[in-house]
Amino acid sequence: MSNLETSEKTNLFGLSIPELEDFVVSIGLEKFRAKQIYKWIYTKNSRDFDEITDLSKKAREILKEKAQLGELTLIAREISNDGTEKFLFATSEGEKVESVLMYFDDQSSHSACISSQVGCAVACPFCATGTLGFKKNLSAAQIAEQIQFMQNISDKRIDNVVYMGQGEPLNNYDNVVKSINIIREDIGIGVRHITVSTSGVIHRIEQLGDLDLQITLALSLHDPTDEGRDFLVPINKKWPVFEVIESLKDYYNKTNRRVTIEYVMLKDVNDSDEKAQQLGYLIKDLHCHVNLIPYNQTDVHDPFQRSSNAQIKSFKNILMKTSFNKTVTIRKERGHDINAACGQLANKHA
Ligand code: SAH
Ligand code: SF4
Helix, strand or coil, X not given: CHHHHHHHCEECCCCCXXXXXXXXXXXXXXCCHHHHHHHHHHCCCCCCHHHCCCCCHHHHHHHHHHEECCXXXXXXXXXXXXXXXXXXXXXXXXXXXXXXXXXXXXXXXXXXXXXXXXXXXXXXXXXXXXXXXXXXXCCHHXXXXXXXXXXXXXXXXXXXXXXXXXXXXXXXXXXXXXXXXXXXXXXXXXXXXXEEXXXXXXXXXXXXXXXXXXXXXXXECCXXXXXXXXXXXXHHHCCCHHHHXXXXXXXXXXXXXXXXXXXXXXXXXXXXXXXXXXXXXXXXXXXXXXXXXXXXXXXXXXXXXXXXXHHHHHXXXXXXXXXCCCEEEECCCCCHHHCCCCCCCCCCCC
């Protein structure tokens, strides 16, 4: 019964101002109320009509009956020793959505890692999300609302957004693009502070390049050869290494935005000096930055191990030497103790 009531209410999160205006007029309120509500949703992160004190009590009662400020509900919140927070939300249909909030530079900057799907079809063997299989695409509002909700709970302003939670964003292309617009125009986070990470869905990379959104595009490469990548990122069987690198060059030509190459460091799998050389040649003419990700264990039985610090350093140095001249960073680990680190999101909570 209560579920039915909820689903009959109109979710105001993610509506444009004209859409909000039509809605408030349809329930008998003045048109200018729309802009007031909009301001409270996006500048004050309100999720409760009672907070909107410039509406009359009567107007708030009408709104509570007919509408809701967002559809996600909080199921769990965990805080890591390093301050990283992991949130488990539920959609109105009961699907679980995981998001992570990270603090950098002595708490002055906040990054959100958000999910675009429930589960993921790509099935990379080292990723906990991949083991869930594909469950569902999230809507644009469900994707963007994760940020507004985390801002509401934490009372912090989020500066950076990465699409690196559950899901392959470019397999949910239309909703992801719409969500970027909500995050940019309504929540107000600049496009240059938004990163979309993909396993390499080539036709979507082409479309995204044509949109020229000025976001950062990151490719999860993880191996410079088809043989290695077919195993680590199985989507490679459809879109092989050479083609995906060509699509990134086109992306750069269209947008003038340097891309990021992500490379998870797996001991004795893809971390040899020889692989670093091969990678260097592969991306020699690509305008890119390389981000090495120390592997995070997904469960005690998994067959992968993290590369040693010495090997990660050696790999990095090869890519930085003059013939390749790449900028290379090593990703700082966050939230490992609460399974909130890269690749550990699998709807498991303490
Ligand atoms: N599906 C997208 C975005 C989500 S994953 C993609 O694959 O790009 C974000 C990053 O974390 C990807 O580079 C992914 O390969 C990496 N990752 C997945 N599992 C990991 C693990 N166990 N340890 C470290 N990084 C992992
Ligand atoms: Fe999907 Fe990315 Fe995990 Fe691969 S690494 S299974 S593409 S979420």
